[in-house]
Every structure is written in structure tokens, then in C-alpha cells.
Amino acid sequence: MSKTKRFILQENEIPKAWYNVIVDMKNKPLPLLHPETKEMLKVEDLEPLFATELAKQELNTTDRWIEIPDEVRDKYKNYRSTPLVRAYDLEKALDTPAHIYFKNESVSPIGSHKLNSALPQAYYCKQQGVTNITTETGAGQWGAALSYAAKVFGLELAVYMVKVSYHQKPYRRSIMETFGAQVIASPSMTTRAGRKILTDTPNYQGSLGTAISEAIELAMQTPNCKYTLGSVLNHVSLHQTIIGLEAEKQMEMAGEYPDIVIGCFGGGSNFSGISFPFLRHKLTEGKEVRLIAAEPASCPKLTRGSFQYDFGDEIGYTPLIPMFTLGHNFAPAHIHAGGLRYHGAGSIVSQLKKDNLIEAVDINQQDIFKAAMLFARTEGIVPAPESSHAIAAAINEALKAKEEGKQKNILFNLSGHGLIDMAAYDQYLSGDIRNYELPDEDIAKNVSVLEKIIK
């Protein structure tokens, strides 16, 4: 009875700096390249698109710790630290000797970890006098977080929301509008990129890649406007390390160290956030710790993609990124984890995967919901379909530990709750959730064009 379940830091224990893992990597990620000149990208190249401070963070390979501005820390305090929770009831249901911990980012007022980067991005924009920002959103978690952050720092925001989610998740759109953002279904007729795609494929239901193209284009054409992104890029992963840095202290409070750290994987922001601070121990102290990225079987860039230079968006506005990719024209199946339907992985994670410093697993949709239901019915939290990939991977590891009769400590990131995703649960309860096969030929076809890009 007296065992502690939730570990929470005092406000003065919340980390004061983000962790820049690149500094500790032996093999640095390959450089980002300019989309036209194919030259190595410089801060000046990124500045038209991003706030200067964010452009600097993106290319920073020298500062291990980057101070969190006071104004951002002040807003972090609205919901941080998030609890580290020992999932006793899940352990019991699995009858496993493993100790399962999860970092509960779902208690953020927006319901996910996305606020961790939305706040600094909006802050740095505001600080340099920007008045308008644009972004894209898939399931709407990033868009909702940025909408609040934009309101907090007094910025106007336009969000391109992937069309299929715009219609499937009207509540997320309403949340953004409640915070004062303008939301446009993507592809739209408001940009050249959107018009081109709608002309080529009239009923296209959208993808993150397309929405990114539209958001970038609008930012470039609007005075005093910057673009912001919720994942993939280095500065986003940097901000998200607040998750793992807190978890590091909280695991210490629990008196244990994780053998395995797991995050779901879309573009990499929450996986990076939970895992990089533990990776640091592996890189600098040779600590034994497995880091696992859990991705959808229908969008398996890390497990089945190709490591190549590719664009971050559909139309080719972004820098060329060295990434594990399914090809920027990849049209993912309409799985319920809209936040994970992205064709590529960020450059840091891709390099780490190439160097076998992290692992990846892919999981199909039916197993995701099975894991989600078990978690909900034991821990009482209805998880986001995205986060349920991490849950499923954690359950698999816990069952393996049981088979092997080993007590392992497993830590995963619960990136968000699923209270806005109940339509998906309805489908599961009605037996209507299906898996999507992705033939090797489809992947090969998509990535075969990439070599030409940097040729």
C-alpha cells in the first residue's frame, strides 16, 4: 500500500536546459542540404523560414546544453513536471516480473507532449518581432498545442490540417479555433502546392508532407511570418528532451534505471524527447540501455525505409534531409494514428538507427488497439492511438521479460491521451479496425526516385 506510484518534481527541479545529443554523437548526422544548390545548409539559409534562434538551434553541433528561456520555463510550469508513473496495474494484468514506468505527457492541458516545443517556437518568433506563424498538423495534436502557444505569446496562426483528420477529428479543429487559430483543410486552393496536388489528384485526402508544403509556402508569402514544425527537425527534438531529462530525475526518485526506453515514432519528436537523455548515458558512460522507436506497420520508415537524402515535404520546399524514408510522395494508409503518418525520420534519429544505437519495431493497427484497451482498463487512461504504439512495444518487452524470467525496467512515453480519438475506439469495439499491408514493391517504387534528387 505504501509503494509510490507517481513521481513528480518540484517546480525548482524542472530542468533549466535542453539536451543537444549531437554533441555526444561520434558519427554526426549528415548535414542538411539546400534544396536548390545542394550545398550544406547555413543558418542564413534557414532564417527566411524559421526564427533565427531556432535556425541556430537546428544547426548547433557544439553546445551540449541549451538554456530554456525564463518565459518558456514559466509556461512549462503550467503543466510540468509531468508525472512518471509506475504501471502496477498493467504489470499485474500481464503477470510480468518487469517494472513498467510511463512518463505521462497526456496531462498537458492540450493532452500531449507537443506543447513542449510549441511554447519555445512561439516564444522565439515573438521575441524577434514576428507577428504571424504557420504550421501543419496531422491528427491535430501539434496544431492544438501551437494554437495555445501562439495565443500565449500574441501571434496570429494559420494551420494546415491534413484533410482526412480535418473531417475525422472535428474536435481537434474546434480546440484550435477556441484558441484563436485559423484552420485550413489541406490540400487547399490557398497555395500553389495545394492547387498542384488537387489538380493532379482531385480527391486527395492529404498528408503531412503536403500540409508542410502549404504551410511553408504561406509563410514565405506573408510579411513578417515564420513557419514552425512539430517534429522531424533537430530543434524540435531538442525541446522535447525536457521529457527525458525529467524522467531521468524521476527514475532516480524511483530508485531504478530503465533497461529499455520506448517512444512511438512519427517524425521523431516524442521518441527523441524520452530517449536522448538516456542515450547520453550510453554514449558518454557506456551505460546499457535499449532505445526502441515504435512505428506503425503501415508507415515503417525506420524498419523498412531507405536511408537517403529526401525532402521533408511533398513538393520539395524543405532542405534535403538525410533520413530513413519511404519517399516524400508516400501516401500512408488512413490509420487512426494520424500523428505517425509521415514518410521520414529526422536526421539525428536516422543516423542513430544507421549506427545501431537505437532499435525500431513496427506494429500493426489491431495490436495497437488491443494494447490501448488493456492500458485503458488497467491504468484508467484512454491513450492516443499514436502513444499506443509505445504501449504495445512496452507490453511486448514485458511479456518477453516474463518468458525469460527476468526483471527488466521498462520506461515508455505516454505522449498523449485519446479522448479526442474516441471514434477510433468505437470502430475497434465494433470490430472495424483493420491492418494495412505495405508490399515491398510499393516502398521500392517510392524511394527509387530519390537517388536522382541529389544526383
Next chain:
Amino acid sequence: MSKTKRFILQENEIPKAWYNVIVDMKNKPLPLLHPETKEMLKVEDLEPLFATELAKQELNTTDRWIEIPDEVRDKYKNYRSTPLVRAYDLEKALDTPAHIYFKNESVSPIGSHKLNSALPQAYYCKQQGVTNITTETGAGQWGAALSYAAKVFGLELAVYMVKVSYHQKPYRRSIMETFGAQVIASPSMTTRAGRKILTDTPNYQGSLGTAISEAIELAMQTPNCKYTLGSVLNHVSLHQTIIGLEAEKQMEMAGEYPDIVIGCFGGGSNFSGISFPFLRHKLTEGKEVRLIAAEPASCPKLTRGSFQYDFGDEIGYTPLIPMFTLGHNFAPAHIHAGGLRYHGAGSIVSQLKKDNLIEAVDINQQDIFKAAMLFARTEGIVPAPESSHAIAAAINEALKAKEEGKQKNILFNLSGHGLIDMAAYDQYLSGDIRNYELPDEDIAKNVSVLEKIIK
């Protein structure tokens, strides 16, 4: 920058007993009466309907502190303590000298305070070997909480959900089903009570009073089954005092004492929860503290109702309760705060109101959403329409303090978030939220029949 925003208790500081305010009341509430004999109710009369321990708690007027069972405390730890938050950004937006604090019950995994009573109710049922339970739910907050609690303690649950909410809030239904509960729209054809109402008023959209009748009837006709209720009754208020008991300690951490404590008001559970522990100081130490119940203008039992014996349900299955009431046949307007659409107030709150130990205010729906929007855009949390009544009352008091140039400490309970209520926000953003007038004659007509009931 160094000011603390959120005050959180360690697990060992979470209160170990609930507070029974009746013991400290000079004028005790009038007794509950048996619906047929009109005799004072005894534990034996309640036992067919409720778990024995709950029946005892309902009529307990002698024990000031009632120990929280270990098994319940263990589940409380999944989300408690909830944070006490200083709403600096809201204060700034109002430019008020008042210090505004809120107790954030929305971080519960179910999104509201309802779990505080759902867990002990399910526990006590399980403990005495009950296998099935029934209940009613309005907006679905109580039903969702009880669904999880029933799953935790291994009980089968049937929920009668007010029909208008069943259709307007399908996500809440899905949440209950995700936790394994069976949900039936009320009025239904599954009970005599439901059939009678459907025959009298074929297209009746339901009310909490009707749903209670159905849930009671099903419990009485099912072997080894008990009924549970999410508000109104004394034992529910008792369980909810965990809110105020935590807040008491957390206000101490903040180094302040509230001049005003506010809760929204439906049947009384969250208002009682936040206010009774502070009322204790008023009753036992003569402490100056104002306690305000904030109710919808369209369902104003405390501000415009009549203090009389009345039934808790539509059909007359419950004991007769001494209450401020609009009449058990009152059909409330379809406001978005479904959880506050109840005709009567619990017996303790009613007595306190009669003795002027608490105050009540009524607020119309447009003002509710205006307050909700301001709160969302400053504090980042989209509040439930129910909770927004407390926010609106707190804002009114903060503006009064500004007018008077006085620094007041205001504490309100944020009973839940509104992420499942976004359709209501959509309507507000489209200018479609209206107020409902309730003519005096309508109230008079409804309560005029009540005198006959105990004649």
C-alpha cells in the same frame, strides 16, 4: 519567474480520511424519509439499494472523519493529489488585485472529479460481494468515471445516459464502452419507469431524474445488484471532500487562505467537495470565508427553487429528500452543461443555504462560454461547460475585487476539462449559444404539487 504556479502534495500527504461536515453543523439537515411510509429513513431502508457501507455513510451524523480504505487510496494515487494552480495569466488578463487559485480536477484520467466517489462506491460494492451495479449519467462524466471504477474492481455496470447527451456526446458513450460498461439511452423501454415516460411524452429527450428512476428500477430487479449515484447524496459529498482537504493543505503551501471558495452546482458533489473542508473552519473556528455555489440560470434550484421535501428522481423511487428544488418533474432546458441539469440540491447543501452559511449565484449560458473562452486562452485548459460556471463566478468576484481595490484570495474548483464538449464550443464560436429564460410561473407550477407528497 521564481513564483510557484502549481502546488502538489506528495503521495503520503494525500488525506487519509474524508470529512463529514454534518457533525459540525449546528442545524442538522432534516432527515431523509421513506418514500412510502414517510418515516425517517434507517440504514436497513437504504441497504436494498446501496452497499451497506455507503448506506451507513449516508446516515452518519456522528463521525467527523471517515477513513479512506487502503484499496481506494491506492487508486486515488493514480491521479491524486491534483494540482492547486495559481492562475497568474487569468489574473493578468482581468487586471485584478485578486489572487485566483483553482484546484485542477481535470487531470484525473477520466477528465473530472467524479472518480473521487466512483472508486469508493465500486470498492464498497465489491467488498460485500456485489457483482452488478447500475447508475445514471447526464453529460457522461459520472458514467465514464464509474465505468473505469467498475472495471478496476471487477463489477458489471449498466449506465442509463440522458438521451439528449447520448446523441450529443457520443465520445463519452464510447469512453464508457471502452471501459466495458453497457450504456442505454434514457428514457428507454427496458424499465417500467422509462416505458411510462415514453408513453406519456413519446419524444422525451430525458433528464437525470428519469435516468435515476430507470437505474434504480434495474438495480432492484437484478440479482446481486446495487445502485450508485454520482451526486446529491451525503456519501457522495463525503467522498468529494478529498478535493477541499487537499486544497486546504495546498493553500497553506501557497501561504494564503481563501476569502472565497467557489464550485459549480448540479447536485452538489463538486461544490461540497471543494467547500466543506473550508466550511469546517467557518463552523468550528468562526473563520471568515464565503462559499459560493454557481448554478445555471436555466436550472436555478438554489437561487429560485423552493425548500421542500421532494424525490430525487422523476418517478418517485428515491427517499424523500429535504431540498431546494424546482420539482422532480422539472424538465431543464438543453444547455451544454448537462451535468448541472438536475432539479434539486442535496440535503446538506440545502440546509446550509437555508441557514445562510453558503451563497448561490445563477449564471446564463452566454456568460459561461465567455468565461470559458477567457480561461482557455489564458490558462490553456479548455474547461467543461459545467466547470465554467465556477470560472464565471470567480471572474465576477475578481472584477468586484478590482472595483473595490481589494486583494482577495479566490479559490474555485475546475471540476473537469471540456475536450469532449467541443461541439458546444463550435456553437459558441458560430454565435449559436443562447440563454434560456425560466419564468417564475413555471417554477411555481412545478413545486406546487410537492406539498401534497408529504401531506
